[in-house]
Amino acid sequence: MTRLAARRLAAVACCTTLVTSGCAFDGLNSLPLPGTVGTGADAITYHVEIANVGTLESNSPVMVGDVVVGAVRTMAVDNWRAAVEVSVQPDAVVPANAVATVGQTSLLGSMHLALDPPVGQEPTGQLPAGSTIPLTKTSTYPSTEQTLSSLSVVVNGGGLTHIGDIIHNFNAALDGRQVQVRDLLTRMNNVVGLLDNQHDNIIASISSLNRLAETFADQRPVLTSALDRIPQALEVLNAQRPRITTALEKLGGFSDTATQLINDSHADIVGNLKNLEPTVKALADVGPDLVTALSYLPTYPYTQDFIDRGIRGDYMNQFIVFDFTIPRLKSGILLGTRWGEPGASMVPAPGDPWYSTYTRDPLQAPLTPLPTEVATIPFDPPSDSATPAGGVEAPTEGGN
Structure with missing residues (x-):
């Protein structure tokens, strides 16, 4: 009876194991081991995507700051990468900026999964439960086997034996x-x-x-279109090369002709510029008044200041009388001209054709009438009695 009860108990345990494992059994290591940290009912679960887990197995420790806070639960292959599910204690704080690293506890120790912030950064926040650490935030340290195999490649088939030759040649080059x-x-x-x-x-x-x-x-489409059109433009220029060459030759001939013309007319040009000097100087002299007149012309008969200050709006009522009678024109607009005062002597202004000869040619100057009264010229009486009282020396008998 005892043996039968033991067999029944073993059968029940096997059925329970198959049911809890989803009708699959991957060895004892796939089951939660007694005493494993972070495998309770209130444990927090995270998902990690790792390119190479190495020799990491289920129930391997999960560490935060070199402290074991959980364990690796299940591992599966998803799109050529490992999908690892880990569980940690509910009071464990996994940083929000944590990166997952598969490492080895010691030289011959077991593998573990570390959830620490990146090197040189402080931990910030807390990673929410059920979050997934992507592949870009995971890495794997080389295992002891990989390190020894790489060292053996360097020592046996690498260039370590040539270091002496390299140093010798380097010393010879620097000697x-x-x-x-x-x-x-x-x-x-x-x-x-x-x-x-x-x-x-x-x-x-x-x-x-x-x-x-x-x-x-x-601007790639625009550049592509421009590059496509450049060969056509070059073909047009190539076809027009004879005309362009002829035009350049004609331009050279024109340049020679213009140079010769300028050299021949140099003296005349200088003379004309000197003759223009009085006109330009006169314009410079009346420059301020000209600016005032031009500013007053568009707003005649008012000034711009009066319009800005006196007219409040875009129009105003006004009654104007224009007097265009001949006496008014003579005393107003035509005053100072031959039409305003017939027979008046006109003084040429700077810039008039006869301005340069007005005061230099005495033949063209008007005759000034003699005054009606002419004063006598005062003189001192002579000291001797030979001179008469009229101020004129009397002629002698032998005079001519």
Whole structure:
């Protein structure tokens, strides 16, 4: 009876194991082992995608800050990568910026999965339950076997045996050239220092080149169309090459003719410019008044200041009387001209054709009438009695 009861108990245990394992059995290591951390009913579950798990197995420890806080539960293959499910204690804090790393506890120790922040960064926040750490945030340290195999490749089939030859050849190359090498190292140090001082400008230049490349990338259809049209444009230029050559030759002849013309007319041009000097000077003299007149002309008969201050709106009522009678014109607009005062002597203004000869040619000057009364010329009486009282020396008897 005892043996029968033991057999029944063993059958029940096997059925229970098959049911709990989903009708599949991957060995005892696939089942939760007694005493494993983070496998309770209240444990928090995370999912990790790893490219290479190495010798990592289920029930391997999960560590946060070198402290075991959970265990690896199940591992499966999904799209040529390992999908690992881990569970940690409910009071364990997994950083939100955690990265998963498969490592080895010691040289001959077991494998573990570390959930720590990246090197050089502080842990921030807490990773929500059920989150997945993607493949880009996971890595695997080389195992002891991989390290030993790589070392054996370097020692046996690598270039480690040639280090002596390399050092010997290096010493032979530098022998007697210490000064040149030192100078070279000094210059390299200066160049590196200059580059380090200009790293902000270099970064700005690279950023500008990046923006320029982005602009070119955005204008790719336009550039492609332009490059497609360039061969056709070159064919047109090639077909028009004789005409372009003839035009350039004609242009050279025209340039020679223009040069000869300028050389021959140099004196005349200088004379004309000198003759224009009075006109230009007169315009410069009346420049301020001309500006005032031009500013007053569009707003006649009012000034712009009066319009800005006196007229409040876009129009105004006004009653104007224009007097165009001959007496009014003579006393107003025509005053100072031959039409306003017939027979008036006109003084030429600067710029008039006869201005240069007005005061220099006495034959063209008007005759001034003699005054009606002429004063006598005063003079002192002579000291001797030979001179008469009229101020005129009397002629002698023998005079002509």
